[in-house]
Amino acid sequence: xxxxxxxxxxxxxxxxENGVLxxxxxxxxxxxxxNDEMHRQLSAAIKIAEQDETVRCLVITGAGRGFxxxxxxxDRNVSVGSKAPDLGFSVETYYNPLIRRLVALPKPIICAVxxxxxxxxxxxxxxxxxxxxxxxxxxxQSFCRLGLVPDSGGSWFLPxxxxxxxxxxxxxxxxxxxxxxxxxxxxxxxxTENDQLATTVNNxxxxxxxxxxxxxxxxxxxxxxAATNTLDEQLNLERDLQRLxxxxxxxxxxxxxxxxxxxxxFQGK
Amino acid sequence: xxxxxxxxxxxHRVLxxxxxxxxxxxxxSTPCLELxxxxxxxxxxxxxxxxxxxxxxxxxxxxxADLKExxxxxxxxxxxxxxxxxxxRFAQISKPIICAAxxxxxGAGFELLLASDIIIAxxxxxxxxxxxxxxxxxxxxxxxxxxxxxxxxxxxxxxxxxxxxxxxxxxxxxxxSEVCVxxxxxxRAQAIAKRIAGHAPLAVNAAKAALVSAQETHxxxxxxxxxxxxxxxxxxxxxxxxxxxxxxxxxxxFTGR
Numbered sequence: 382x383x384x385x386x387x388x389x390x391x392x393x394x395x396x397x398e399n400g401v402l403x404x405x406x407x408x409x410x411x412x413x414x415x416n417d418e419m420h421r422q423l424s425a426a427i428k429i430a431e432q433d434e435t436v437r438c439l440v441i442t443g444a445g446r447g448f449x450x451x452x453x454x455x456d457r458n459v460s461v462g463s464k465a466p467d468l469g470f471s472v473e474t475y476y477n478p479l480i481r482r483l484v485a486l487p488k489p490i491i492c493a494v495x496x497x498x499x500x501x502x503x504x505x506x507x508x509x510x511x512x513x514x515x516x517x518x519x520x521x522q523s524f525c526r527l528g529l530v531p532d533s534g535g536s537w538f539l540p541x542x543x544x545x546x547x548x549x550x551x552x553x554x555x556x557x558x559x560x561x562x563x564x565x566x567x568x569x570x571x572x573t574e575n576d577q578l579a580t581t582v583n584n585x586x587x588x589x590x591x592x593x594x595x596x597x598x599x600x601x602x603x604x605x606x607a608a609t610n611t612l613d614e615q616l617n618l619e620r621d622l623q624r625l626x627x628x629x630x631x632x633x634x635x636x637x638x639x640x641x642x643x644x645x646x647f648q649g650k
Numbered sequence: 651x652x653x654x655x656x657x658x659x660x661x662h663r664v665l666x667x668x669x670x671x672x673x674x675x676x677x678x679s680t681p682c683l684e685l686x687x688x689x690x691x692x693x694x695x696x697x698x699x700x701x702x703x704x705x706x707x708x709x710x711x712x713x714x715a716d717l718k719e720x721x722x723x724x725x726x727x728x729x730x731x732x733x734x735x736x737x738x739r740f741a742q743i744s745k746p747i748i749c750a751a752x753x754x755x756x757g758a759g760f761e762l763l764l765a766s767d768i769i770i771a772x773x774x775x776x777x778x779x780x781x782x783x784x785x786x787x788x789x790x791x792x793x794x795x796x797x798x799x800x801x802x803x804x805x806x807x808x809x810x811x812x813x814x815x816x817x818x819x820x821x822x823x824x825x826x827s828e829v830c831v832x833x834x835x836x837x838r839a840q841a842i843a844k845r846i847a848g849h850a851p852l853a854v855n856a857a858k859a860a861l862v863s864a865q866e867t868h869x870x871x872x873x874x875x876x877x878x879x880x881x882x883x884x885x886x887x888x889x890x891x892x893x894x895x896x897x898x899x900x901x902x903x904f905t906g907r
Contacts, residue, residue, distance in 0.1 A: 602831075618831070621830060621831045621834050622831065624834065625831065625833050625834070
């Protein structure tokens with residue numbers, strides 16, 4: 382009985398290997414859609430990425446045929462006659478902190494989109510630094526069909542990534558965008574054959590986990606800040622971040638290795 | 651001094667004081683506040699110090715007063731409390747105080763920032779006066795200095811809700827002068843302090859006094875005071891030196907006379 386409970390409770394699986402923390406959204410029968418408990422488990426898993434120094438790359442993927450279908454509507458107990466719910470509460474309590482933490486994590490994040498990424502699930506996929514999708518994966522901004530708004534940063538990421546015209550089309554029509562289309566539009570980094578996704582992501586994650594992690598964190602900050610900074614502010618930020626990068630051990634290791642024509646060994650600091 | 655609640659470090663003419671009680675989130679108990687003021691008063695009399703930087707740690711600048719002290723307070727003990735006197739001594743420091751704030755500055759910690767001269771905030775900084783949530787109100791200038799710095803609506807909102815604001819909001823409101831990357835906040839504050847400490851000490855002193863008087867008097871009186879401070883510098887060696895160095899295109903050598 383106790384064992385059964387433990388197994389069914391694992392809505393998030395984590396493995397840590399070679400500096401790569403892999404978080405798998407694990408409610409395959411519900412296309413890995415979120416309920417409150419899954420949010421809490423995901424939050425705990427992200428804490429590992431935040432606090433464990435040996436983690437130098439984070440991979441997020443989904444179990445089964447989907448990546449993440451967003452909010453589980455079975456968890457939304459509403460009917461036509463019932464009192465209107467406060468969806469802002471769930472956004473503020475779960476989705477917004479999640480996206481803020483992913484964006485602020487000073488380590489590279491790869492989202493391995495193995496199947497459908499819908500609603501908040503699409504936003505979470507796009508919050509990754511490098512998004513790799515299997516050919517059969519798709520992205521859907523499904524909110525418009527229910528009278529809702531793309532949340533979890535969806536309305537911010539989309540125009541940043543694909544421009545306003547395409548963002549509007551996706552958000553207002555809720556059409557399914559194929560992985561190939563997403564790649565053409567510049568929404569994601571790479572598309573692989575379905576059976577190649579795991580290997581591709583694995584190799585990339587392993588590579589990133591040997592790179593100057595601290596510097597990658599600074600790059601992430603610079604790129605994210607660019608969306609809201611003026612050129613002048615961004616130049617100042619680059620100066621500050623470069624100052625920090627120059628003080629890292631990895632910078633000196635990198636230069637030394639280059640000058641001595643050897644392979645660098647980065648510590649991520 | 652008797653414990654390590656305040657770490658003190660001098661580099662050139664800049665004294666850096668670090669609030670160092672991480673186990674209690676740098677809470678400003680009365681003894682801790684007193685110790686800080688003792689350090690400041692010591693710096694005040696040291697001619698080798700031109701400016702002071704106060705900082706905390708990455709997560710907390712200072713998270714308020716000591717709640718246990720407040721819990722034990724009665725009306726009688728509040729009336730005779732020596733804490734207001736300690737704050738007055740803080741406000742009387744005539745050398746510039748630059749604060750480098752990362753993380754939380756709440757309650758008394760925030761009031762310390764308000765009582766200082768320049769605030770440089772890290773991106774992670776959050777400012778607030780949560781006293782109202784405990785059934786009390788700010789008691790060290792929070793209601794007075796905040797409204798002068800940011801105006802009525804935001805000051806009322808912060809004091810009455812007890813909710814914090816971000817570094818970015820604080821800068822927009824004019825509460826902090828610069829926001830930097832967390833890892834560089836202290837460095838930036840020290841660079842500003844170093845720049846100030848390189849100017850003629852008497853002029854810096856007079857400038858700070860004139861600026862402080864702007865908050866304490868009406869315009870006509872303030873202008874009169876400013877004129878007096880201006881005139882008081884006329885006979886100083888450093889004023890001659892400053893102007894001479896400008897014409898001779900060289901760096902001035904100030905002596906503090």
